[in-house]
Each structure stands twice: as C-alpha cells, then as structure tokens.
Amino acid sequence: MEHDVLIAGASFAGLAAARVLGPAALLLDRAPLGAGQTSACAAPTHLVERMGAGPAIMQRHDHLAIAVGDDAVRWPLPEPFCTFDYAAYCRLAFAGTGAEFRQASVQRIEDARVRTTAGEIDVRMVVDATGPRSTLAGPVRGRRIAFGLETEIAAPPADGLWFHFLPEVRDGYAWAFPCGEVTRFGVLSYLGETKLLPALLRFLQRFDLQPGPLHGGFLATGWRPAATGRVFVAGDAAGQCLPLTGEGIRTAVLAGETCGHLLRGVLDGRWTLEEAGARYGAVIDRERRRYRALLWGNGAALLLPRPALRLLVRTMSRPPALSAFFRHYLSIFAPTT
Numbered sequence: 001m002e003h004d005v006l007i008a009g010a011s012f013a014g015l016a017a018a019r020v021l022g023p024a025a026l027l028l029d030r031a032p033l034g035a036g037q038t039s040a041c042a043a044p045t046h047l048v049e050r051m052g053a054g055p056a057i058m059q060r061h062d063h064l065a066i067a068v069g070d071d072a073v074r075w076p077l078p079e080p081f082c083t084f085d086y087a088a089y090c091r092l093a094f095a096g097t098g099a100e101f102r103q104a105s106v107q108r109i110e111d112a113r114v115r116t117t118a119g120e121i122d123v124r125m126v127v128d129a130t131g132p133r134s135t136l137a138g139p140v141r142g143r144r145i146a147f148g149l150e151t152e153i154a155a156p157p158a159d160g161l162w163f164h165f166l167p168e169v170r171d172g173y174a175w176a177f178p179c180g181e182v183t184r185f186g187v188l189s190y191l192g193e194t195k196l197l198p199a200l201l202r203f204l205q206r207f208d209l210q211p212g213p214l215h216g217g218f219l220a221t222g223w224r225p226a227a228t229g230r231v232f233v234a235g236d237a238a239g240q241c242l243p244l245t246g247e248g249i250r251t252a253v254l255a256g257e258t259c260g261h262l263l264r265g266v267l268d269g270r271w272t273l274e275e276a277g278a279r280y281g282a283v284i285d286r287e288r289r290r291y292r293a294l295l296w297g298n299g300a301a302l303l304l305p306r307p308a309l310r311l312l313v314r315t316m317s318r319p320p321a322l323s324a325f326f327r328h329y330l331s332i333f334a335p336t337t
Helices: 012-024 045-050 086-095 197-205 249-267 273-303 306-316 319-331
Strands: 002-008 025-029 042-044 057-068 071-084 100-103 106-110 113-116 119-128 144-154 161-165 172-179 182-189 214-221 231-233
Touching: 002 012, 002 249, 012 025, 012 086, 012 119, 012 249, 042 045, 042 249, 045 057, 045 071, 045 249, 057 172, 057 306, 071 086, 071 161, 071 172, 071 306, 071 319, 119 249, 144 197, 172 197, 182 197, 231 249, 231 273, 249 273, 273 306, 273 319, 306 319
Parallel strands: 002 025, 002 119, 025 100, 057 161, 119 231
Antiparallel strands: 042 071, 057 071, 106 113, 113 119, 144 182, 144 214, 161 172, 172 182
C-alpha cells in the first residue's frame, strides 16, 4: 500500500504535520490516539487554539512564578499560556486533519518502504515524530536527555505556572501547574535521573498532599540534523525540547507545521525533496544558534549555589532583563518555509 507521507508519532509534532498535509498523510502511533501522556501539557494559548484544541484548555495563565527555596517572584508572560487535557487535545487536533490514523509501531525504514507491526507501507516521504528515542532517525551523539515525573492531584485553586528550585531536586526543578480543579505536580532531572519518586514525595509534603497516578518520560535536547533523504525529524525525535525550561510542545508543533508545509510543497511541485530538506536544515541551523543561549541558563540552574541562583532570578525579574529574555525565548523556532 502506498501513501504520500507517513507520519510516525501522533503527538504534538505529528498532529501538527498532519493538520497541514491532510488526507495526503497516514498517521501511525503505537498507542491509541491521545493515550500515553508524558507531558505536563502547558503551552501558549494561541498555539493550542490554532491546533483546533481550544475546548481542551483547563486553565489560562498570565505569569510564571519562580521560587528558589522560599523566595518567589512573578514573571508576567508577554502572551498567555494554558494548561490542557492531553487526550482531548489529541482528539480535537486530529479531527481537523482529514488524515488516516492507524495504531501500529514503526520498526524501520528501507528506502521508500516502512516496516510496521501492521505490515509494510510504501511512502514518498516520512515525518519522524516518534519522541526522544527516535525510532526511524536513530540516536544521535551530543543529545542531552532529561527525565520528568508528574502526578495530577485535586488541589485548591491557584494561578500561574510555578517552577521551584529546591534542595530535594538538586539537578533540576519541581513544578506545580494549576489546571482548574486539579494541579499537576512534577519533578525534573536535567541529568536524566529516573528514580525521582522520593523527590516528588518530598515536594508534595510541602503541600500536605499524597500522589495520584504517575506518568513521566524523557525530554531530548541537542538538536539533530533535520532531514536525511526522505525522512524529516521533528519534536523530541529531533531533540527540539528546550533546555532550562524543558518546554517542548511549542517547538514540536512549530517544527511539525514546518515539515508539513515543506512536504506539501514537494507534493504540489513547488520544490524538490532535496530542496525541502535544505530549507528545513536552514531553519534548524538558525534556531540552533538561539537554542544554545538557553544552555547557559541550564548550566546556571545546575551549578550555581542557591543564593547565587536566587540573586540571578531576582536580577532577571527586572523589566528590561525579563523583556529581553522572553523576546529571545519566544522567538525560538519562528518557522519560515
């Protein structure tokens, strides 16, 4: 069976590409659509709405709160973010694609043939959006793999997206993201430590809370080559999760849309596959330079003593510094085709 474009992975990057490509795309994922949440699910509100998933929004937020120990500051956001329901987001975003979805695992690609658990599929082009382990594109040297663990608990109403730098999470941070009647509490290790339950339990003790069901996953940073032959890589599969914050939804959606537009251009005869790959590579090269600046912040969070980190956060809270930070941060991966 032949398809124009196979999209491996039906999460943020894959769904974004599918919404651009429409019926030309076949979307595969090993899990049912909307299952297997690993993300804290916070993103710019306009992005969620653009994906057709506005009804999945659980709460809107106009500021970040950064706490180093017991010292907290508010960082007003230049644009609103939101927390949302992952399963509902996936269903709503997919409903606007016109693409076909099949539950199957992608195993490997051999030229124009993709081997899956549902059989072999002949394709012209592939989007690898399979996540940090990158089923099709394979591992890449130099990537950094973080790990996060999260639980969702009924909690009193609150506002703001909270990041906590605490003794119990020495190589990362903890977070509390209000979502209406519940709050998502989590901990992240920049160094990829997976045994995070003790740290999460100590974090929850600060609020006199017990954990609910747990979920988590790896976050890949360290951007890899964008395209190889007929395979275009997007989202965590390409290491496009941002250092420092661990934000990956925005970059995944924008990269998925970029891949979709470029491959649509190939299908429409506006450029060749090789030209599309070169265009995507140019986008990635441009954004990689911006991304590197965040590595300095990542290093500060890891290496600075807490009093020095507290002073840095306070300094960054001044309007000129904060405006410059957000201008740089939110400009990362403004795609062009």
